[in-house]
Amino acid sequence: MPMVRIELLPGRTREQKARAAREITDAIVRTLGAKPEATQIVFAEVARSDWATAGKLADES
Amino acid sequence: MPMVRIELLPGRTREQKARAAREITDAIVRTLGAKPEATQIVFAEVARSDWATAGKLADES
Amino acid sequence: MPMVRIELLPGRTREQKARAAREITDAIVRTLGAKPEATQIVFAEVARSDWATAGKLADES
Amino acid sequence: MPMVRIELLPGRTREQKARAAREITDAIVRTLGAKPEATQIVFAEVARSDWATAGKLADES
Amino acid sequence: MPMVRIELLPGRTREQKARAAREITDAIVRTLGAKPEATQIVFAEVARSDWATAGKLADES
Amino acid sequence: MPMVRIELLPGRTREQKARAAREITDAIVRTLGAKPEATQIVFAEVARSDWATAGKLADES
Numbered sequence: 001m002p003m004v005r006i007e008l009l010p011g012r013t014r015e016q017k018a019r020a021a022r023e024i025t026d027a028i029v030r031t032l033g034a035k036p037e038a039t040q041i042v043f044a045e046v047a048r049s050d051w052a053t054a055g056k057l058a059d060e061s
Numbered sequence: 062m063p064m065v066r067i068e069l070l071p072g073r074t075r076e077q078k079a080r081a082a083r084e085i086t087d088a089i090v091r092t093l094g095a096k097p098e099a100t101q102i103v104f105a106e107v108a109r110s111d112w113a114t115a116g117k118l119a120d121e122s
Numbered sequence: 123m124p125m126v127r128i129e130l131l132p133g134r135t136r137e138q139k140a141r142a143a144r145e146i147t148d149a150i151v152r153t154l155g156a157k158p159e160a161t162q163i164v165f166a167e168v169a170r171s172d173w174a175t176a177g178k179l180a181d182e183s
Numbered sequence: 184m185p186m187v188r189i190e191l192l193p194g195r196t197r198e199q200k201a202r203a204a205r206e207i208t209d210a211i212v213r214t215l216g217a218k219p220e221a222t223q224i225v226f227a228e229v230a231r232s233d234w235a236t237a238g239k240l241a242d243e244s
Numbered sequence: 245m246p247m248v249r250i251e252l253l254p255g256r257t258r259e260q261k262a263r264a265a266r267e268i269t270d271a272i273v274r275t276l277g278a279k280p281e282a283t284q285i286v287f288a289e290v291a292r293s294d295w296a297t298a299g300k301l302a303d304e305s
Numbered sequence: 306m307p308m309v310r311i312e313l314l315p316g317r318t319r320e321q322k323a324r325a326a327r328e329i330t331d332a333i334v335r336t337l338g339a340k341p342e343a344t345q346i347v348f349a350e351v352a353r354s355d356w357a358t359a360g361k362l363a364d365e366s
Contacts, residue, residue: 055208177269299330
């Protein structure tokens with residue numbers, strides 16, 4: 001029953017996400033012994049103006 | 062102080078969410094003894110292209 | 123595929139959580155048209171010393 | 184490595200979020216001894232029609 | 245209604261969290277115009293053996 | 306800046322998590338073009354008595 005949530009900056013194509021979903025699921029099945037059909041992944045895009053590191057939004061120059 | 066977060070696929074109407082909020086809150090108050098005014102629910106829609114099961118995005122045929 | 127996460131203070135019995143899981147799932151199926159077997163609920167207990175409202179931890183007198 | 188996630192209603196300007204990111208990071212560094220560059224903050228806006236308190240969506244009159 | 249969730253490594257005292265809750269709430273009220281009593285903060289400690297950066301758990305030497 | 310959160314049932318060894326962290330990070334770097342040092346993974350174990358599918362806790366027989 002692993003439930004995976006991935007927050008990332010926008011800009012990836014649907015094909016990149018499809019590959020990521022496939023390969024992350026494979027890694028989880030291989031290393032954690034999960035069943036593929038019980039493994040779910042959610043991608044949550046976060047705009048650069050909504051993500052800060054060291055107190056600075058990612059769209060600040 | 063229950064805080065509830067519901068990730069779901071898009072496509073529900075506002076009226077459906079309003080009913081869901083009402084009935085889920087009722088269930089929480091009834092079964093967990095929470096106060097209604099302390100019970101919060103957040104709906105987070107996840108696009109089919111952002112949700113994978115068994116390594117396959119939900120919009121793949 | 124609704125995925126539900128419930129953060130709550132400790133102190134509920136297993137039986138209360140079992141009833142809550144049942145009734146919340148029923149409410150979701152009834153109001154949002156989800157399939158029961160696709161509806162998952164996770165309870166996450168948060169200690170009173172880890173939950174603040176208005177800047178005050180819940181265990182402060 | 185604090186990772187902060189803030190769910191809030193829409194309506195804040197980018198400048199407000201920039202200031203919030205700065206001041207919250209300062210507070211975390213000051214009180215928890217975190218390194219600024221290891222402190223990340225994500226803002227997640229939740230529409231009023233997706234946030235319920237006491238079983239009522241925030242856009243209900 | 246800001247809801248804040250802070251994932252951090254263990255090791256902070258209750259007093260540090262109490263100060264953090266107070267100062268983060270102040271920062272949110274000041275910069276985002278939130279009401280204090282509607283601002284909630286949850287601390288979630290993550291063990292070093294459960295947090296990886298660059299593919300390496302935080303307790304690896 | 307991908308931030309990954311994995312909720313899973315207990316029972317995996319530290320070594321399994323270490324391998325999972327390594328291989329999931331590799332998959333993310335390879336498919337999404339993320340930098341390894343910006344990729345963080347958090348494992349959150351959920352007890353069987355805190356995870357329900359189809360309204361039934363995972364420890365129910």
